[in-house]
Each structure stands twice: as structure tokens, then as C-alpha cells.
Amino acid sequence: MPASWIFLIVVVLAAAGYVLARGRAMASAGGDQRRLHSLPSYYGTNAAMAAAVPALGLLAIWLIAQPMVSDLYVSSGLPEAIQADAGERSLAMADVRRVADGLDYAVSQGAMTREEAANLSVSANDIRERLGAVGIALGSDVDETTLELAQQYRNLTNTGNTIRTVLVLLVALASFGAAYMMTAKDFRARNTVERAVLILLIAAACVAILTTIGIVFSLIFNTLDFFSRYPAAEFFLGTTWQPSFSGRGGGSELGFLPLIWGTLYISIIALAVAVPLGLFSAIYLSEYASKPVRSVVKPLLEVLAGIPTIVYGLFALLTVGPLLLSAFGNDGVLQLGWMSGGTAAMTAGLVMGIMLIPFVSSLSDDIINSVPQAMRDGSYGLGATQSETIRQVILPAALPGIVGAILLAASRAIGETMIVVLGAGAAASLSLNPFEAMTTVTAKIVSQLTGDGEFNSPETLVAFALGMTLFVITLALNVLALWIVRRYREQYE
Known part of the structure; x- marks a missing residue:
């Protein structure tokens, strides 16, 4: 029975349990709700939860564990050379599962009976013909061992599914029965x-x-x-990023510095855009804007936060990049020749800064509004104007929280991918020119994991080293930001 059917049956049983247990509780109290220890809904909820939670928990664990156990059992039949290599083993088991799915499809289309699909004595050529009749071509690379293991995998999966159905339904019925029998007016x-x-x-x-x-x-x-395959010193101190998928790292230069430089450079440009605009917007909304204006402007500003990053990336590629090129390129309005293409660090930084404006504005607005009104009143009482109060009282009081918001925005900028991929280019460089193409750590993680290289090669595993390094950097920024915000709250709340 499919897992979705089991889920629906358990949900229906839980709903029925709610009604039956609630009725039993009321009957035990003679129809007088005041004689019950708890409200009638609690008795129904108890029975419903007893029927659903253990059964659905068992179902979830089974769905996770069964494929792992099946893979472990079936993969023991692979040749030892394939079992010794994790990548080869993964590819072989993918073929086994694909063939097993083909057998199920052939049975569903009537090209093969259940007995024939489960019978290990059926010849490989016969299986190929049956699957070919329903449009499934195995190819010549699928050998006899793969076909046999696919049948074993299918048989093991079907047996596990049957046991799963029986156990989950038994647990649901037993749990519901126990809860139903305990239901009485004095039950807590x-x-x-x-x-x-x-x-x-x-x-x-x-x-x-x-x-x-x-x-x-x-x-x-x-x-x-x-790091067991590539020297750590060359990774962290290398100034050249030039991976080669031809020789398991023999011809690759995997220097980290150009990537982290591009990441920080683009993030700085983004913060240079987002922080002033976001902070000024927050000051206006919290101190100057009337309630009708605030109720309209603030939601419109926060709409920017709901736009997918791929849309920002397309905006950078199709609009901002060409505009910058027309202004700073060789044939641009200013004839400066600074920019040779639409993809550059400035392009990605500007668009990323626009994306971060609602992030900085919303957090800063909440922080400024949390400054006690008594501090404003005291400043006005001493004769300060509104602008002087904002500069000399409100902003210094809110500064720790604003710094925390900026650091959180910085960690958000460091982890951005799609805007960089479409707006900044793919060149790993240490240039100071913001109008040149650059790339970031996240962009290279994507490129290294989407190539055709082997998963156990340094060129692919470097993505995890990049991810771990970026994780440590962003974690440090988040911890610092939370520490600053917590210290601010302890001081002013």
C-alpha cells in the first residue's frame, strides 16, 4: 500500500477517534460536561493524537530507514571493486534502482506478471524484451548482476512495504484502543x-x-x-583559482583568496548601497512619517524582500549591467573605458544592495522604535530640535542594534548566489576595479558541484571546503551581531 494511502487511513482513524472518545467521555459523565475533569475536546484530542502520532512517527522513520537498509543489503552483492569505491557504488545502486522501477512499471503496464518480475530465474534477455515492450531501454551497460540485484531490491522493497503497512495500522489501532479505553470522566x-x-x-x-x-x-x-587530497596551505594562501577536471587535482590550482576577495568586495558594495538607504528609510518611517504614510510606505518597501533572488539576478543581467556599460564602457557616455562587459562586481553589488534595503530598513526601524520615548521627551524638554534629537540621542542609543542589523545584512550578502552568478561573472580575480568581472565563494560552490567530474575528486570536494569556510565566516558574523543586539537590549529595555 502506498505511503500516502496509509497516511490518509491514519488521519481518518484519528478523526474518528476524536469523535468516539469525545462521545464516550460525555456518556461517562451522563451528558453533564461539568462532571468531566477536562473539556470534552481534550478527550477527543487525546484519542486522535494517540492514533496518529505514534503511527505517523513510525511511518516517517520507516520511509527514511527502509531505502537505507535495502541499499546496504543489496549493495553487498556488487563486485568488491565497485563496493570499495563510494562513487562507483553510488552509480551502481542508481542503476539497480532504475531497473527496479522499470520492473514495477512493466508490471503496472501488463508487460510482466508480478511472479515474473520477482522470479530471479527469468533470463536477462527476457527482462530486456519485456521492458523494451513498454518503452524502457536498459542499455548494454546493464549486466546480469545489475538485473539480479534489481529484482532483489524490488522484492525487498515490496516486502518492506507490506510489513510497513501492517505495523503502522496495528500501531494506530492499538494506540487508539488504549486511549479509548482510558477515556472516562475522571481521566486527566x-x-x-x-x-x-x-x-x-x-x-x-x-x-x-x-x-x-x-x-x-x-x-x-x-x-x-x-584536505587529505589537496594541501591546506595552497588552498588558503593560493592566489589562483583554476580547477581542472582532467587529472584528479594534478593540474588544478584551487586558491581560496580570489574567491573570498570577490565575496567581500561585492558584499561591501552592497552594504554601501543598502546601509545608507535602509537607515535613512528607517529614520523617516519611525520619526517623520505620519501613520497613514507609514502604513503604505513600509509594506511597499518590504515587498522588495519577497522578490526571488533569481529575479534580482535577471534584473542585474538585463538592466543594471547594460546601463553601467553604457555609462562607463569604451563606447559609453563618459568614454572612460573602465568597463568591458555588463557583468562586473559593481553590477552585482548594486542589485544586491537594493535587495538588502528592506532587510536593513525593517530591522533598523524596529530598533529605533524600541528606544524609550522618555529619551525623546527629555531631549525636547532641553530645547533640542527633532533633527538634533535624532542625531544626538536616538541614533547613539540605537547604534548597537543598528550595527547588529548591518552585520546580519552582511552575512546575508556573503551567502547570496544567483545575483552573483548572473551579475558579477565567473572570473576569480584579485582586482580592485569594481567594474571588472569577479566571482564569489557561493558561485564556485555551485559550479564545482554541477560539473561532470567525479564526486571523490579534489575539484568536487573543494566545494565542501569552500562551504565550510564560508559557514565559519557567516557564523562569526551572526554571533557578533546577536551579541551586539543582546547587549543593546539589556541596556535599553
Whole structure:
């Protein structure tokens, strides 16, 4: 039975459990709600949660664990040479799963019976003919071993799906039955439901934490694998980025400095645009704008935050780049010859700065509004004007929070990808000219993982080293920003 059907059955059972348990609770109290320990809805919720949560939890764990167990079991039948290489093993198992899916499709189209698809004695040529009849071509690279392992994988998957269906439904029925039998007027349903909800909230928080830990460890392990193949000193101190996918790193120069320079340079340009405009917008909205104007301008400004970054990238490529080229290029209005193409650090920086304006403006606006009104009143009482109050009282009081907002915007700029890919170009250089093409760490991570190189080569693994380095940089910026904001709140709240 498909997992979606199991999910729907469990949901229907939980809904039925809610109605039945609520009715049982009311019946045990003789129809008088005042005799119940908890509200009737708590009794129904307790039964519904008992039917749904354990069963759906088991279903989720099964969906994650079954493919892993099946792959581990079936891959043991691969030749030892393939098992020893992680990349070859992954490719071989992808072929096995593809053939297994083809067998399922052939059965669904009537080209093969379930018994024939599960029978390991059926010849490989017969399987090829049956699959070819429904438009599935295996190709000559799929050997007898792959076909046999595909049948094993399919049989193991079908057996696991059957066991999964039975166990999940049994757990749902058993849990519902236990909750239903406990339902009575003196049962502390509210306490049980609140405790269960607390456990669910803790589990949700743990999922987020464990996901973060998993991401960090995946970066660490692959980064260590990269540094075991490529010298760390050449990576961190190298000034040339020239990967070559021809020889497992033998002809590659993977210097990190041009990439981090492009990242920081473009981010500085973006902040030079976003910080003044965002801060001035926040000052106007919080101190000068009337309520009707603020209610219109602030949402319009924050619309910029909802635009996808790919749209900003296209805007940089099709509009901002040509405009800059027409002004600073060889044939431009100013005849300066600074710019030879539409893709440059200035192009990406300007558009990224526009994208960050609502980020800086919204955070700064909230921080300025949180400055106590008593400080404004005291300044006005001493005869200061509104502009003097903003310059000498409000901004100094809000400065730690504004600095934190700027640092958070900087970490957002450092992690941007699509605007850089479309607006800045792909050249890794250490130039000071903002009108030359540059690239960033995130752009090269994308390019290194989307090539045709082997996954265990230094040219591919370098993406994890780049990601780990960028993770440490942005984490440091975020920690610094949060520390500044927390110190600000302790001082002025």
C-alpha cells in the first residue's frame, strides 16, 4: 500500500477517534460536561493524537530507514571493486534502482506478471524484451548482476512495504484502543494532551538541532577528505583559482583568496548601497512619517524582500549591467573605458544592495522604535530640535542594534548566489576595479558541484571546503551581531 494511502487511513482513524472518545467521555459523565475533569475536546484530542502520532512517527522513520537498509543489503552483492569505491557504488545502486522501477512499471503496464518480475530465474534477455515492450531501454551497460540485484531490491522493497503497512495500522489501532479505553470522566485528559504537545514541541526543536548538526558534520567530513587530497596551505594562501577536471587535482590550482576577495568586495558594495538607504528609510518611517504614510510606505518597501533572488539576478543581467556599460564602457557616455562587459562586481553589488534595503530598513526601524520615548521627551524638554534629537540621542542609543542589523545584512550578502552568478561573472580575480568581472565563494560552490567530474575528486570536494569556510565566516558574523543586539537590549529595555 502506498505511503500516502496509509497516511490518509491514519488521519481518518484519528478523526474518528476524536469523535468516539469525545462521545464516550460525555456518556461517562451522563451528558453533564461539568462532571468531566477536562473539556470534552481534550478527550477527543487525546484519542486522535494517540492514533496518529505514534503511527505517523513510525511511518516517517520507516520511509527514511527502509531505502537505507535495502541499499546496504543489496549493495553487498556488487563486485568488491565497485563496493570499495563510494562513487562507483553510488552509480551502481542508481542503476539497480532504475531497473527496479522499470520492473514495477512493466508490471503496472501488463508487460510482466508480478511472479515474473520477482522470479530471479527469468533470463536477462527476457527482462530486456519485456521492458523494451513498454518503452524502457536498459542499455548494454546493464549486466546480469545489475538485473539480479534489481529484482532483489524490488522484492525487498515490496516486502518492506507490506510489513510497513501492517505495523503502522496495528500501531494506530492499538494506540487508539488504549486511549479509548482510558477515556472516562475522571481521566486527566488535559494533562495528558498538554504533556504530549510539550513532547512534540521538544521533538520538533530536536529535529531542527539534529538537522543543523548533520549539515555541519557532512561539511566537516568532506572538508577533511578534501584536505587529505589537496594541501591546506595552497588552498588558503593560493592566489589562483583554476580547477581542472582532467587529472584528479594534478593540474588544478584551487586558491581560496580570489574567491573570498570577490565575496567581500561585492558584499561591501552592497552594504554601501543598502546601509545608507535602509537607515535613512528607517529614520523617516519611525520619526517623520505620519501613520497613514507609514502604513503604505513600509509594506511597499518590504515587498522588495519577497522578490526571488533569481529575479534580482535577471534584473542585474538585463538592466543594471547594460546601463553601467553604457555609462562607463569604451563606447559609453563618459568614454572612460573602465568597463568591458555588463557583468562586473559593481553590477552585482548594486542589485544586491537594493535587495538588502528592506532587510536593513525593517530591522533598523524596529530598533529605533524600541528606544524609550522618555529619551525623546527629555531631549525636547532641553530645547533640542527633532533633527538634533535624532542625531544626538536616538541614533547613539540605537547604534548597537543598528550595527547588529548591518552585520546580519552582511552575512546575508556573503551567502547570496544567483545575483552573483548572473551579475558579477565567473572570473576569480584579485582586482580592485569594481567594474571588472569577479566571482564569489557561493558561485564556485555551485559550479564545482554541477560539473561532470567525479564526486571523490579534489575539484568536487573543494566545494565542501569552500562551504565550510564560508559557514565559519557567516557564523562569526551572526554571533557578533546577536551579541551586539543582546547587549543593546539589556541596556535599553
